[in-house]
Amino acid sequence: MxxxxxxxxxxxxxxxxxxxxxxxxxxxxxxxxxxxxxxxxxxxxxxxxxxxxxxxxxxxxxxxxxxxxxxxxxxxxxxxxxxxxxxxxxxxxxxxxxxxxxxxxxxxxxxxxxxxxxxxxxxxxxxxxxxxxxxxxxxxxxxxxxxxxxxxxxxxxxxxxxxxxxxxxxxxxxxxELPQAARAAAKLVKLVREGAKNAPAGAGGSTPAPRKKPTGPDEPVLVPWTSVWIDPALWEERAHALGGNTYALLAGFAARLGERLDRRGPDGSVTLMIAKADRGDKDYRANAMSLTNVKVDPTPVTKDLSAVRAAVREALKTNEETPNPLLDVLPLVPLLPRKAVRLLADSIVGANDLPVTCSNIGVMPEALTSVDGTPADFTVFRGVDQGLTRHFLELSGGQLVVVSVLVGGKINIGVEAYKPGAENSKALLRELVADTLAEFELTGEIR
CATH class of the missing domain: 3.30.559.10 (Chloramphenicol acetyltransferase-like domain)
Known part of the structure; x- marks a missing residue:
């Protein structure tokens, strides 16, 4: 094999x-x-x-x-x-x-x-x-x-x-595999030239403001996080009442959080980086997913999710038909120096857009809650970074990750957030999540 x-x-x-x-x-x-x-x-x-x-x-x-x-x-x-x-x-x-x-x-x-x-x-x-x-x-x-x-x-x-x-x-x-790497190199050159050509216009007609260089000593950082458990019936009811579906409601919630954390782009939109699982049978890739970016206007989402629903559907369809062109340069990865690999990874996820990671893992089997053989009272699934520092987070523009999973009869939404130059704490994040849920007429148990 x-x-x-x-x-x-x-x-x-x-x-x-x-x-x-x-x-x-x-x-x-x-x-x-x-x-x-x-x-x-x-x-x-x-x-x-x-x-x-x-x-x-x-x-x-x-x-x-x-x-x-x-x-x-x-x-x-x-x-x-x-x-x-x-x-x-x-x-x-x-x-x-x-x-x-x-x-x-x-x-x-x-x-x-x-x-x-x-x-x-x-x-x-x-x-x-x-x-x-x-x-x-x-x-x-x-x-x-x-x-x-x-x-x-x-x-x-x-x-x-x-x-x-x-x-x-x-x-x-x-x-x-050298011919494949050569084609990847040619593709990379083409993408760089197109990027340079289009850079002056940028998103919304302007380029993002340069990020401030961190000052003071660097230090390890634990990004604040919280989890909220919501009744699936309430979640679905609100999604349909707002003209969307369950994924559109998650996307709207993530966009609204992004607005509150100043992650809007020059055109006023929030960029959601949506991870869609594409794992098949006996598919043992570590990361079997596709990534696509969706720009969402966060202003109307608490009243109408129809635009979000359409934007997410169109982005996922487009990604299936024309995947991210930067994936075509992956054959170069083993040949590139470390710094170049890091820059390529940032480009694939759209790091310059202050993206909000938005992922719906979906419905998980009830057995996932039974690590001792019986169902746990509540379960948390979340992504966490090790080795984060204040300078790294400030240079990258902070972080916002929203992940949803339906397990044990409850929707569990995990939120991690860090805003450069602001007070970052779990207590403030819980308050922010509660206020944002309330805008959608949602309630849940926040821990």
């Missing part, structure tokens, strides 16, 4: 290595009682298979393609903390766990911990690198572990290739 990473996945790994960051998926289950530890231990033993039972092995050549190798079984020991912590400290513990290192190359690619709380409840947390799997991939790994399905993809063992043979094989692959 061809165990090389997909070019999109390899681009993600190389771009994250260039910045020193790591993007992760965090799943948290809270039981309003002690958990069945034997069930959690079984889940821990089962988790290290399929996409979670692998790691990345580099080529001996700096320009050689990265490859998947099998590392089945637990990536690290199950961490069981015996001392309860106050219930009000749960979110701080979730933050703490989110920053414990994961690495798809050196390992561990994921870790699991159990934490009792002083009111008799229990939290279970899994954190895994996005380089092993995206949100849907993480959900599939959890589901497989819960139902005792130990998937064997068929990857070779680590270091099973002798160095000499690996060098020869990777050289042959590189030479065979």
């Amino acid at each position: 061809d165990n090389r990473l997909a070019l999109f996945d390899e681009g993600m790994v190389r771009s994250l290595n260039a910045t020193g960051r790591m993007q992760t998926i965090q799943c948290v289950w809270v039981y309003e009682r002690p958990v069945d530890m034997e069930g959690v231990r079984r889940f821990h033993r089962n988790f290290g298979y399929g996409m979670a039972g692998r790691r990345i092995e580099r080529s001996p050549l700096p320009f050689g393609r990265y490859r998947w190798v099998a590392t089945p079984g637990p990536a690290s020991p199950l961490e069981v903390n015996e001392t309860p912590i106050p219930r009000e400290d749960l979110n701080d513990w979730i933050d703490f766990r989110s920053q414990i290192h994961v690495d798809a190359e050196e390992g561990p690619g994921w870790h699991i911990a159990v934490q009792p709380l002083d009111d008799g409840s229990t939290a279970v947390c899994v954190v895994g690198t996005h380089c092993l799997g995206d949100g849907v991939g993480a959900a599939l790994a959890v589901w497989a572990a819960v139902i005792d399905n130990k998937i064997d993809i068929g990857y070779p063992a680590p270091y099973s290739r002798r160095t000499g043979r690996a060098i020869a094989a990777d050289l042959r692959d590189t030479v065979r």
Whole structure:
């Protein structure tokens, strides 16, 4: 089998290595009682298979393609903390766990911990690198572990290739793919020229204002986050009342949050970067998705979602018919220096537009809530960055991520936000989320 990473996945790994960051998926289950530890231990033993039972092995050549190798079984020991912590400290513990290192190359690619709380409840947390799997991939790994399905993809063992043979094989692959890389280089030159030609007009007839250079010492930053649980019937009712659908309501909510956090472009619109899953059967790409940008006017969305619905539908259709042209230059990724890979990644996601990441993972099986064999009282799925610093966030214009999933009979919307130069706290973000929901006549449980 061809165990090389997909070019999109390899681009993600190389771009994250260039910045020193790591993007992760965090799943948290809270039981309003002690958990069945034997069930959690079984889940821990089962988790290290399929996409979670692998790691990345580099080529001996700096320009050689990265490859998947099998590392089945637990990536690290199950961490069981015996001392309860106050219930009000749960979110701080979730933050703490989110920053414990994961690495798809050196390992561990994921870790699991159990934490009792002083009111008799229990939290279970899994954190895994996005380089092993995206949100849907993480959900599939959890589901497989819960139902005792130990998937064997068929990857070779680590270091099973002798160095000499690996060098020869990777050289042959590189030479065979040089024509594809040449076409990618020509495409890149064309895109750069078109970008330079169109730059003076920009979006809305003007170019974005230059971002201020950060001042003062750099320091690590935990981006504030919150989660809200909403009744699916209420969500659907409001979506239809506003002339939209459930995805249009999520997009409108994200755009309105973007406006409140000053993420409007020169033309007054908010750019939503929508991730659409396209994972097929036995599709083991780490990140099986397409990315498309949608410009949304946030002003009318609380009264009318019809324009948002049409814009999202048209953008997704256009993306299927004419994918992002920058994806055509991905064959260059193994040949580019780190800085160039990072710039290419920023261009693909539209980093200059202050995009708002907006993702709807969809409906997840009820089994995903049952890490000890029984359903948790509530479940959190969210994306988290490790290694973020204040200077990085200010230079990139801050961050806003909105992710929705229907699991356990509730819609869970996770929001992460950082605004440069402003006070950034969980309390203020909860207030912002509550106020924005109220504009859509929505209510939910915010934690």
